[in-house]
Amino acid sequence: MKLKVLDLFCGAGGLSLGFQLAGYKIIGGIDFYEDAINTYKKNFKNSKSICVDIKTIDDREIKNMFEGKVDVIIGGPPCQGFSAGNRQQKLENDPRNKLFFEFIRFVKVLKPKAIVIENVRQILTKNNGFAKNKIIEILTNEGYNVDVRVLCSSDYGVPQNRNRVIFIGIKKEIGEVNYDKIKKGKNKVTVEEAIGELYALENSDSRILNEPPRTKFQKYLRAKNNIVLNHDIQYPNEKVQERMKYVPEGGNWQNVPEELWDTKRDNRHSSAYKRLKSDEPSITIDTGHMNYFHPKFNRIPTARESARLQSFPDDFEFCGTKTSQLKQVGNAVPPLMAKAVAELIKEDLSHE
Numbered sequence: 001m002k003l004k005v006l007d008l009f010c011g012a013g014g015l016s017l018g019f020q021l022a023g024y025k026i027i028g029g030i031d032f033y034e035d036a037i038n039t040y041k042k043n044f045k046n047s048k049s050i051c052v053d054i055k056t057i058d059d060r061e062i063k064n065m066f067e068g069k070v071d072v073i074i075g076g077p078p079c080q081g082f083s084a085g086n087r088q089q090k091l092e093n094d095p096r097n098k099l100f101f102e103f104i105r106f107v108k109v110l111k112p113k114a115i116v117i118e119n120v121r122q123i124l125t126k127n128n129g130f131a132k133n134k135i136i137e138i139l140t141n142e143g144y145n146v147d148v149r150v151l152c153s154s155d156y157g158v159p160q161n162r163n164r165v166i167f168i169g170i171k172k173e174i175g176e177v178n179y180d181k182i183k184k185g186k187n188k189v190t191v192e193e194a195i196g197e198l199y200a201l202e203n204s205d206s207r208i209l210n211e212p213p214r215t216k217f218q219k220y221l222r223a224k225n226n227i228v229l230n231h232d233i234q235y236p237n238e239k240v241q242e243r244m245k246y247v248p249e250g251g252n253w254q255n256v257p258e259e260l261w262d263t264k265r266d267n268r269h270s271s272a273y274k275r276l277k278s279d280e281p282s283i284t285i286d287t288g289h290m291n292y293f294h295p296k297f298n299r300i301p302t303a304r305e306s307a308r309l310q311s312f313p314d315d316f317e318f319c320g321t322k323t324s325q326l327k328q329v330g331n332a333v334p335p336l337m338a339k340a341v342a343e344l345i346k347e348d349l350s351h352e
Contacts, residue, residue, distance in 0.1 A: 008075035012039040012328040018338020035320030076118040077103040115169035144169030147177035154281040158311040158334040159189035175348040192278040223315040231304040244298035250277040288326025311336040
């Protein structure tokens with residue numbers, strides 16, 4: 001019997017895909033972003049895909065849809081309002097925390113065996129760890145043993161150095177979280193291994209890969225029909241391309257001759273005009289700004305190239321405009337990292 005998962009603030013479904021790859025059954029995803037839910041619906045056809053403001057779902061509806069059907073609740077609720085300096089009101093009353101406490105409301109109603117919460121690394125150090133400690137306290141009070149770690153996605157087979165905080169809560173009567181058992185990949189996957197085989201499509205109308213995959217990771221990525229979706233190649237304006245000609249792999253805006261800039265600035269971020277390095281994992285994928293460029297071509301990666309760098313396989317199709325696709329990819333949790341988390345807790349939950 002497969003363990004059943006509900007994904008709150010699911011986005012395109014990176015966390016869900018990781019749990020599915022680990023053998024869980026995805027029964028639902030909820031998000032307010034319509035394009036992301038359309039993507040979720042396309043890729044998780046047997047689950048409920050709900051596009052709604054989560055605050056409008058009352059407890060009775062939660063029970064009607066999911067009571068007795070959920071073993072694990074996962075998601076990335078915003079936690080910006082967890083501040084030690086705000087002592088005039090309860091955390092629950094800070095509007096910035098509303099969505100986090102909506103997540104907790106689902107936990108209270110459905111009482112899952114386990115909880116997984118994803119967030120940015122800064123939450124561990126913000127206000128001397130106040131936010132982290134409060135989240136642990138809240139989950140502990142709901143009856144869960146809790147642990148939290150920063151995970152770097154490149155340790156789990158993802159061709160990208162992306163750090164994310166993962167809180168895991170397991171019902172106290174079931175067991176404890178043992179992060180020491182999480183399985184890491186043996187070797188780092190590089191940018192070249194992830195997207196190099198797509199270079200052959202650069203000046204072609206075809207979106208079919210004719211050569212067989214050369215590595216285990218490429219086999220994982222490939223669609224059965226070898227078709228590459230969401231690979232809309234677009235080049236920036238000539239001025240940007242001219243600047244990028246001077247940027248080597250691993251370089252950034254500092255490699256661009258000063259006369260090519262419209263304004264003289266020495267305070268650009270190090271990620272500006274950053275060119276990816278072929279022989280290393282990628283830097284953190286964002287939502288499609290001019291912050292990282294293709295290792296070989298003078299353009300940003302396509303949605304598919306970014307998706308591969310996030311460890312989404314080619315048969316995972318993204319909906320919406322190119323801008324929306326890049327946003328969905330950039331906001332996602334890398335599926336293979338999520339899979340490692342899912343496998344970590346699966347054994348304990350299966351024995352319950």
